[in-house]
Amino acid sequence: MNDNLNIPELDIDPYSEENLLDPYPMHERMREAGPVVRLTPYGDLLACARHAETHAVFNDHVRFISSAGVGLTNFNLEAPFRPKSLILEVDPPLHTQNRAVLSRILSPKVVMQIRAAFTAEAEALVDRCLEKSVAHDQIDGIEDLAQPYPLKVFPDAVGLGDDGRENLLIYGDMIFNSMGPRNELLAKSTARVGEVTQWIMVHCQRDQLRPGGFGDQIYQAADAGEIDPQHAPLLVRSFLSAGVDTTINGIGNALYSLAHHPDQYAMLHADHSLARPAFEEALRWESTVQTFFRTAAGDCEIAGLPVRDNTKVLCMLASANRDPRKWAEPTRFDIQRRPSGHMALGSGIHGCVGQAVARLEGEVVLTALAKRVKRIEVAGVHTRRLNNTLRALDTLPLRLIPV
Ligand code: HEM
Numbered sequence: 001m002n003d004n005l006n007i008p009e010l011d012i013d014p015y016s017e018e019n020l021l022d023p024y025p026m027h028e029r030m031r032e033a034g035p036v037v038r039l040t041p042y043g044d045l046l047a048c049a050r051h052a053e054t055h056a057v058f059n060d061h062v063r064f065i066s067s068a069g070v071g072l073t074n075f076n077l078e079a080p081f082r083p084k085s086l087i088l089e090v091d092p093p094l095h096t097q098n099r100a101v102l103s104r105i106l107s108p109k110v111v112m113q114i115r116a117a118f119t120a121e122a123e124a125l126v127d128r129c130l131e132k133s134v135a136h137d138q139i140d141g142i143e144d145l146a147q148p149y150p151l152k153v154f155p156d157a158v159g160l161g162d163d164g165r166e167n168l169l170i171y172g173d174m175i176f177n178s179m180g181p182r183n184e185l186l187a188k189s190t191a192r193v194g195e196v197t198q199w200i201m202v203h204c205q206r207d208q209l210r211p212g213g214f215g216d217q218i219y220q221a222a223d224a225g226e227i228d229p230q231h232a233p234l235l236v237r238s239f240l241s242a243g244v245d246t247t248i249n250g251i252g253n254a255l256y257s258l259a260h261h262p263d264q265y266a267m268l269h270a271d272h273s274l275a276r277p278a279f280e281e282a283l284r285w286e287s288t289v290q291t292f293f294r295t296a297a298g299d300c301e302i303a304g305l306p307v308r309d310n311t312k313v314l315c316m317l318a319s320a321n322r323d324p325r326k327w328a329e330p331t332r333f334d335i336q337r338r339p340s341g342h343m344a345l346g347s348g349i350h351g352c353v354g355q356a357v358a359r360l361e362g363e364v365v366l367t368a369l370a371k372r373v374k375r376i377e378v379a380g381v382h383t384r385r386l387n388n389t390l391r392a393l394d395t396l397p398l399r400l401i402p403v
Contacts (some may be wrong), residue, residue: 007305008033013041014291014314015180020386023290024331027319035303036313042072042181045312046302049319051326051343053303057294057315059348064313066350067091068295071179071389074312076295081178082197086234088242088350095349098235101221102353105214111356118153119364125149126368133400138379141259141396146252149365154243154357158236159213160203167199172245173387179292180388189387204236214239243354246288247361249392254282254362257333259376259398264335272370278335279362283344285333287318290391292346317343318391375401 010033012026013019019026030037030049039045048054057064067090069075075084084090087098104110125148133139151165174189174196202208209215215236222229258265258278268274296311307313320343322330327339345352352358369376380397 007036007038007046009038009040011040014039014047014316015183015185015388017386020388021384023318023391024322027316027322030316031319031323031325034305036305036307039314042312044308045072045314046307047314047316048302049316049323051320051323051341054315054317054320054343055341055347057302057313058343058346058350061091061349063297063300064294065091065297066095066294068310068312069179070292070294070350072181072293072312072314073178074295074310076310083234085238085241086231087238087353092349098227098231099349099353101218101227102235102238105217105221106354106357108356111360114153114157114357115360115364117156118360119368121153122149122361122364122368125152126365126372130372130400130402133398134402138397138399141255141398142248142252142393143395145365146255146393146396147248149251150244150247150361153361154247155240157213157357158215158239158243159210160215160240161208164199164203167196168240168244169248170196171200172241173385175241176245176289176387176389178388183388185386185388200237200240201233204233204240206232209236239354242352243357245390245392246354247358249288249390250279250283250358250362251365252393252396253286253288253391254279254366255376255398256382256393256396257282257286258366259378259396261333262375262377264333265376268335268366268370269374272367274335275366275370276359276363277338278366279359280342281333281335281337281339282362284321284327284337284339284342286391287321287342287344288391289344289346289389290318291316291389315343317346369400372403373400374403377401 027049035050035053037047039047048057129139129144155165177186177189206219218235219232221227222232268278292315294313296307296309298309300307324330345355377399379399382396383394385392385394
């Protein structure tokens with residue numbers, strides 16, 4: 001391999017507080033430096049910030065594997081801190097087998113069946129938010145809307161009981177922090193790791209799951225011999241780790257985007273059928289999952305530049321989603337854009353298996369708002385919840401003006 005080809009080196013730490021708070025200037029520097037860059041604060045770490053290369057790496061699961069972890073830690077060199085995910089952190093053929101079962105459980109057809117219940121819940125919650133906004137002059141878009149909605153509908157669909165669901169939030173925050181470096185954010189979020197992990201593992205057992213729910217269906221697939229019965233609890237765990245914090249922040253970021261673009265909200269209010277494309281554009285514009293990694297399985301190249309065996313590659317999904325090489329006016333939030341090809345839900349064999357559920361949640365919440373709320377006003381300064389992987393809000397003061 002010709003190592004003389006130059007990969008630009010950048011002294012950028014994607015996990016500094018400054019870059020987590022406002023990643024967009026960093027994205028631009030990385031994209032403009034080259035198709036692949038080396039981030040010197042992390043030694044050999046490479047990163048792709050443009051759409052073409054991020055997409056290419058995600059779609060080459062043979063050369064860029066997930067089984068060495070999709071975070072910064074290289075599982076070939078260091079043991080993962082928890083048993084590996086049997087879907088996200090495995091390669092074919094095990095991935096193919098497990099993925100087939102999860103894809104069927106979360107298929108678009110199944111999602112049609114849960115649509116009515118998810119819609120009713122969204123409408124009831126938006127009604128409560130509207131009442132509160134009128135009575136108290138504002139709501140918190142996160143605490144009152146973005147958080148309670150997924151925390152109700154998704155665990156209900158998985159078949160979890162009502163008690164202790166706040167553990168899902170603590171667990172999600174920890175898992176997504178664990179994909180970055182061992183910084184203060186990770187240390188803080190792992191403060192209760194033992195107790196919360198214990199709760200999660202207990203609630204992945206069959207006797208804790210309502211018969212017929214998504215979780216129980218994983219056990220049914222094991223009964224039918226489609227997956228290893230010992231894998232069932234960890235596959236339920238995948239739903240619980242990946243299915244709550246992601247949608248909370250997806251909805252939170254969509255509310256933020258719409259509140260800061262009153263012209264776009266007015267368009268949605270006038271035409272409710274824009275709810276789905278509006279959610280999609282919010283995923284592109286303010287991507288919930290900012291980054292995931294791959295690891296090179298053998299010496300290879302990205303855009304003609306050499307990549308050594310076992311090198312970690314940071315794929316900047318959020319940056320790809322604002323790459324001017326791919327998108328016209330990428331910084332403009334435009335709910336009529338139809339941003340097909342965005343990377344917010346991944347791409348390739350590991351592309352989000354829960355995407356039909358995520359899109360349903362986003363669509364029904366935005367539809368319920370569009371029908372009942374004439375205007376969404378920013379009612380104060382929002383605060384961010386910093387996380388090594390997620391773009392998340394802690395608070396989002398909003399005023400909902402009824403129709
Ligand atoms: C807005 C919400 C969501 C976002 C932004 C999101 C984002 C993503 C992304 C970027 C990936 C690709 C990971 C990779 O390639 O390494 C992924 C995979 C995955 N997602 Fe989601 N997700 C969301 C909602 C959900 C929901 C509701 C579930 C429900 C169970 C879910 C379950 C999963 C699982 C299990 C995987 C691993 C798939 C595989 O490795 O084959 N996600 N998600």
